[in-house]
Amino acid sequence: MAIELLTIGTELLLGNTVDTNSAEIGRALAAAGVPVLRRTSVADDPAAIREAALAALQRTGAVLATGGLGPTADDVTKKVIADLFGMRLTFRQEVWEALVARFARAGRVPPEKNREQAEVPEGGVILPNRWGTAPGLWLEGPQGLAILLPGVPAEMRGLLHHEVLPRLTPRAGGRVVRSRTVRTTGVPESALAERLDRVEAEVAPLSLAYLPGIEGVDLRLTAWNLAPEEADRLLAESAALLTGRAREWCYGEGDDDLAAVLLAEARRASLRLATAESCTGGGIGARLTGIPGSSDVFLGGVIAYHNEAKRSLLGVPGDLFATHGAVSEPVAAAMAAGAARRFGAELTISVTGIAGPDGGTPDKPVGLVYLGFSVRGKVTVHRHQFPGTREDVRGRAVQMALFRLLQLLRAGSSPAGATV
Amino acid sequence: MAIELLTIGTELLLGNTVDTNSAEIGRALAAAGVPVLRRTSVADDPAAIREAALAALQRTGAVLATGGLGPTADDVTKKVIADLFGMRLTFRQEVWEALVARFARAGRVPPEKNREQAEVPEGGVILPNRWGTAPGLWLEGPQGLAILLPGVPAEMRGLLHHEVLPRLTPRAGGRVVRSRTVRTTGVPESALAERLDRVEAEVAPLSLAYLPGIEGVDLRLTAWNLAPEEADRLLAESAALLTGRAREWCYGEGDDDLAAVLLAEARRASLRLATAESCTGGGIGARLTGIPGSSDVFLGGVIAYHNEAKRSLLGVPGDLFATHGAVSEPVAAAMAAGAARRFGAELTISVTGIAGPDGGTPDKPVGLVYLGFSVRGKVTVHRHQFPGTREDVRGRAVQMALFRLLQLLRAGSSPAGATV
Numbered sequence: 114m115a116i117e118l119l120t121i122g123t124e125l126l127l128g129n130t131v132d133t134n135s136a137e138i139g140r141a142l143a144a145a146g147v148p149v150l151r152r153t154s155v156a157d158d159p160a161a162i163r164e165a166a167l168a169a170l171q172r173t174g175a176v177l178a179t180g181g182l183g184p185t186a187d188d189v190t191k192k193v194i195a196d197l198f199g200m201r202l203t204f205r206q207e208v209w210e211a212l213v214a215r216f217a218r219a220g221r222v223p224p225e226k227n228r229e230q231a232e233v234p235e236g237g238v239i240l241p242n243r244w245g246t247a248p249g250l251w252l253e254g255p256q257g258l259a260i261l262l263p264g265v266p267a268e269m270r271g272l273l274h275h276e277v278l279p280r281l282t283p284r285a286g287g288r289v290v291r292s293r294t295v296r297t298t299g300v301p302e303s304a305l306a307e308r309l310d311r312v313e314a315e316v317a318p319l320s321l322a323y324l325p326g327i328e329g330v331d332l333r334l335t336a337w338n339l340a341p342e343e344a345d346r347l348l349a350e351s352a353a354l355l356t357g358r359a360r361e362w363c364y365g366e367g368d369d370d371l372a373a374v375l376l377a378e379a380r381r382a383s384l385r386l387a388t389a390e391s392c393t394g395g396g397i398g399a400r401l402t403g404i405p406g407s408s409d410v411f412l413g414g415v416i417a418y419h420n421e422a423k424r425s426l427l428g429v430p431g432d433l434f435a436t437h438g439a440v441s442e443p444v445a446a447a448m449a450a451g452a453a454r455r456f457g458a459e460l461t462i463s464v465t466g467i468a469g470p471d472g473g474t475p476d477k478p479v480g481l482v483y484l485g486f487s488v489r490g491k492v493t494v495h496r497h498q499f500p501g502t503r504e505d506v507r508g509r510a511v512q513m514a515l516f517r518l519l520q521l522l523r524a525g526s527s528p529a530g531a532t533v
Numbered sequence: 534m535a536i537e538l539l540t541i542g543t544e545l546l547l548g549n550t551v552d553t554n555s556a557e558i559g560r561a562l563a564a565a566g567v568p569v570l571r572r573t574s575v576a577d578d579p580a581a582i583r584e585a586a587l588a589a590l591q592r593t594g595a596v597l598a599t600g601g602l603g604p605t606a607d608d609v610t611k612k613v614i615a616d617l618f619g620m621r622l623t624f625r626q627e628v629w630e631a632l633v634a635r636f637a638r639a640g641r642v643p644p645e646k647n648r649e650q651a652e653v654p655e656g657g658v659i660l661p662n663r664w665g666t667a668p669g670l671w672l673e674g675p676q677g678l679a680i681l682l683p684g685v686p687a688e689m690r691g692l693l694h695h696e697v698l699p700r701l702t703p704r705a706g707g708r709v710v711r712s713r714t715v716r717t718t719g720v721p722e723s724a725l726a727e728r729l730d731r732v733e734a735e736v737a738p739l740s741l742a743y744l745p746g747i748e749g750v751d752l753r754l755t756a757w758n759l760a761p762e763e764a765d766r767l768l769a770e771s772a773a774l775l776t777g778r779a780r781e782w783c784y785g786e787g788d789d790d791l792a793a794v795l796l797a798e799a800r801r802a803s804l805r806l807a808t809a810e811s812c813t814g815g816g817i818g819a820r821l822t823g824i825p826g827s828s829d830v831f832l833g834g835v836i837a838y839h840n841e842a843k844r845s846l847l848g849v850p851g852d853l854f855a856t857h858g859a860v861s862e863p864v865a866a867a868m869a870a871g872a873a874r875r876f877g878a879e880l881t882i883s884v885t886g887i888a889g890p891d892g893g894t895p896d897k898p899v900g901l902v903y904l905g906f907s908v909r910g911k912v913t914v915h916r917h918q919f920p921g922t923r924e925d926v927r928g929r930a931v932q933m934a935l936f937r938l939l940q941l942l943r944a945g946s947s948p949a950g951a952t953v
Contacts, residue, residue: 126569127710128559129742129753132552135574139548149546151581152574154555161571290547322549333549388815388836394822395808395815398836402814405890405923413842415835416808416818422833422876426846456842470825503825 114284116142117169118152121162121180121190122264125154134179134269140292142177145278146285146341157187166194170257177277180264182247184227190261191234191250198254200234208233212246240276244268249276288338293348295355296369297362298329299516305330309358316351327501327508328371329516332359361520371512372400372407375519379410379460382522384489387456388414389427389448389463391439392482396511397462412456417448423465427451440465440477442494449485449492460522461487462514468503482510488521534704536562537589538572541582541600541610542684545574554599554689560712562597565698566705566761577607586614590677597697600684602667604647610681611654611670618674620654628653632666660696664688669696708758713768715775716789717782718749719936725750729778736771747921747928748791749936752779781940791932792820792827795939799830799880802942804909807876808834809847809868809883811859812902816931817882832876837868843885847871860885860897865914869905880942881907882934888923902930908941 118138124130132154139149150173155161162181169176181190195202209231216223223246230247233239240249245268250261260277262269297305302325309332313321316334324331334351336344356363364374379386388397398414401407417423420434429447437443448463466482473479480499485492495517499509538558544550552574559569570593575581582601589596601610615622629651636643643666650667653659660669665688670681680697682689717725722745729752733741736754744751754771756764776783784794799806808817818834821827837843840854849867857863868883886902893899900919905912915937919929 125555126559126572127563128556128561128569129712129755131556135545136548136551139546141548143547149548150576151585152546152572154572156570165571292549335549390815390818392822393819394827394831395810395818395834395836396822398810398815398838399813399819402812402816402836402838402888403924403927407814408838411814411838413836413838413846414815415846416815416822416833418818418822418828418831418833426833426835426875455846468822504823507823 114175114281114286115148115150115173116175116177116258117173118149119162119165119169119176119178120152120154120264121157121178122154123156123158123187125180126156134264134266137266137270138177138179138273141273141278142281143290144292145282146287146289147281148290157181157189159189159193162190162193163197166197166259167256170197170259173257175258175260177260177262179262179269182230182249182261182263184224184230184246191232194250194252194259194261195234195237198234198237198252198256198259200236200252200254202232203235204228205231205233205239208239208248211241211248215246240272242268242272243275244271251277251280287340289341289344290335290337291341291344291348292333292335293352294324294334294367295332295352295359295363296329296365296367296371297332297359298364298371298512299520300330300359300362302330305359305362309355312355312358315354316347319347319351321355327505328512329362329364361523364516364519370404371515371519373404375515375522376401376404376407376410378519378522384410384459384522385412385456386410386460386462386518387412387452387458389423389452389461389485390414390416391418391423391448391464392466392468393464393507393510393514394418396507397464397514400511400515412458415452415455423448423451427455438477440467440481440483442483442496445483445485445494446492449487449494453487453490458487459489460518461485462518464510464514466497466506466510468506468510470503480506482506482513484510484514484517486518486521488518493521534595534701534706535568535570535593536595536597536678537593538569539582539585539589539596539598540572540574540684541577541598542574543576543578543607545600546576554684554686557686557690558597558599558693561693561698562701563710564712565702566707566709567701568710577601577609579609579613582610582613583617586617586679587676590617590679593677595678595680597680597682599682599689602650602681602683604644604650604666611652614670614672614679614681615654615657618654618657618672618676618679620656620672620674622652623655624648625651625653625659628659628668631661631668635666660692662688662692663695664691671697671700707760709761709764710755710757711761711764711768712753712755713772714744714754714787715752715772715779715783716749716785716787716791717752717779718784718791718932719940720750720779720782722750725779725782729775732775732778735774736767739767739771741775747925748932749782781943784936784939790824791935791939793824795935795942796821796824796827796830798939798942804830804879804942805832805876806830806880806882806938807832807872807878809843809872809881809905810834810836811838811843811868811884812886812888813884813927813930813934814838816927817884817934820931820935832878835872835875843868843871847875858897860887860901860903862903862914862916865903865905866912869907869912869914873907873910878907879909880938881905882938884930884934886917886926886930888926888930890923900926902926902933904930904934904937906938906941908938913941
């Protein structure tokens with residue numbers, strides 16, 4: 114079985130809304146074994162919706178449509194598709210009551226125009242919407258299968274996973290497209306590829322994609338048209354292979370956040386962390402405190418944007434600025450040591466660099482960043498030259514700082530050759 | 534004249550790539566007066582591409598296709614569309630030389646397979662690609678108009694604005710769809726709507742959309758199918774009307790960043806700024822230092838996540854924690870005053886709150902945030918209760934903090950009724 118997507122809404126064609134639903138639906142259906150063969154987007158226009166839905170049904174036999182189920186005049190999807198299936202709309206008391214109850218929980222009464230949302234094509238299956246007011250619909254007839262979902266992402270998502278996939282999966286062809294992602298950082302794509310060498314042959318029949326970004330290089334394995342168990346087994350084996358091969362650069366899988374991994378590692382070792390940031394301006398602190406429960410590890414930090422703050426809050430000796438400049442190894446080291454003293458922290462991260470776009474010189478170009486670390490009193494500094502915009506340089510510096518400290522932690526309390 | 538979009542790539546249907554190109558192209562074409570009537574996405578499959586392109590040309594007479602112009606085996610767009618137009622592919626030396634020159638600038642030599650990228654449909658117009666290796670193409674024939682662009686967003690964008698729009702605009706129907714956005718913050722959507730009252734009638738024939746988000750409520754005005762000059766005039770008038778009506782909640786238009794607006798206001802008044810953050814963990818500092826040139830206003834900050842840091846770095850009296858708790862008005866006030874002393878800053882922002890998901894109590898629920906400010910020594914505190922996830926609460930707190938300080942600055946050096 115295969116299916117087509119039909120996303121409905123004038124705002125999609127005008128570009129006022131980015132169609133994120135399609136990607137999410139595409140992934141979920143492919144993983145369930147129902148490939149999406151085509152996506153069509155049309156305006157809130159009955160003739161265009163009818164023509165596109167009919168063409169999809171004739172080509173593929175099944176269509177999943179999103180959008181146009183709301184209570185306003187331009188929400189015409191339900192009428193058009195019901196008509197295509199020769200189904201009459203009838204008012205369903207239980208749908209109306211669920212809608213009234215939903216409004217009541219918010220202390221409100223539904224407007225009269227919402228009554229239309231309780232009209233349902235006769236013979237269609239109602240997919241209860243616990244995330245909003247418009248129920249999903251599942252219509253089958255000689256024309257094929259049409260699934261109608263709201264366009265609001267949270268409602269689409271809830272209905273897709275709780276109502277649509279359980280009904281579609283038994284009809285799936287038994288061949289799925291599934292992916293699994295191994296996350297690496299602290300290494301350029303080219304060096305990672307060199308290390309992994311001819312791993313493509315080893316992970317076959319899975320495909321391997323390198324996805325470089327500000328946070329590192331993600332390695333996406335994809336199983337194409339395999340039985341679900343076979344796909345999952347191969348993905349697990351190959352993910353383990355990549356993780357072992359990428360070793361020290363690997364910090365997790367899927368949505369894992371490097372900040373959370375670092376905090377967990379520090380928590381295990383009962384170590385507490387403080388930061389001293391210049392060019393990242395609080396970005397490391399913000400990443401760490403974005404993780405719930407970070408307060409048992411993270412004590413705080415100093416955003417030492419001006420040199421006077423580096424001096425007075427972190428005790429950086431004033432003569433270092435004159436002799437080495439604020440962006441230098443000695444200043445990064447003094448910031449890291451100063452934060453350790455100031456917060457009584459076993460672990461610290463310091464950052465000083467030139468984020469750009471201005472402020473670069475031939476000696477110290479934009480993108481030059483020194484990252485300092487103190488681990489139980491032992492201070493090390495790494496020099497980096499990051500490419501890209503101000504945002505890129507800052508983002509890469511934050512990620513690299515988290516990664517270097519994780520490496521130091523994993524290497525034990527007396528890190529080996531980490532130097533400038 | 535109207536057009537259809539055809540986005541090509543198996544990764545789009547599998548959901549590995551979110552199709553952001555479509556929205557960008559849709560906005561640009563609508564603003565130029567060439568409405569997009571439909572979008573179709575198909576896999577890297579010659580038969581599907583041919584069928585979809587032909588249908589679009591028959592329906593609408595013009596199609597803009599993205600993707601499938603690369604040098605690999607699954608990049609088949611050019612061949613398929615050239616065939617549809619009955620055009621033969623011929624090798625063009627000047628295209629090859631431009632490609633060789635591009636590789637040379639990166640110190641490389643193009644692989645042999647890239648030679649195919651220099652093959653161009655005879656009779657087609659080459660759209661030079663300064664942003665990548667695959668040139669765009671403009672094909673016209675009895676079949677209609679086909680524009681082929683690479684799928685890489687930066688390349689698509691460059692070609693769209695520099696090559697496609699200048700050629701399309703003279704053919705546009707003279708009716709455009711254009712938008713303009715007025716940005717507000719610090720006010721709930723309902724209160725803003727009450728203030729604006731029946732402004733929808735005043736901005737007619739423009740439409741008005743409320744777009745609430747973490748950073749505030751954006752007001753998007755749209756001119757539908759008007760002459761370009763008329764659209765721009767009405768948009769300017771109505772944007773001014775909304776700005777005047779939303780007054781103190783309005784901080785800019787379009788992509789304006791509240792942090793940049795605040796920094797500019799402080800710069801004008803020759804005032805310098807420091808921060809003292811607890812639950813936002815450096816997020817305010819990161820926002821401010823994200824703006825190039827922020828260093829002439831922003832001195833630095835303290836991320837006082839633990840109470841001991843609030844005490845030792847900001848001089849918050851230790852007994853306040855016992856009597857009021859860390860999340861309280863007196864602590865926020867002491868943090869703001871402490872940052873002013875510590876950094877010698879005329880302006881400070883302090884934040885202490887409960888971001889969640891844990892740590893809430895009946896008295897102090899998740900989302901409770903105190904924002905403190907010191908303006909030339911005068912300290913004020915605002916209490917807020919923000920809804921949403923940890924990320925939402927922190928994001929809203931950052932934006933509200935920047936907004937409150939902007940209000941205080943605009944109100945002059947002795948702000949009136951800003952209290953708890």
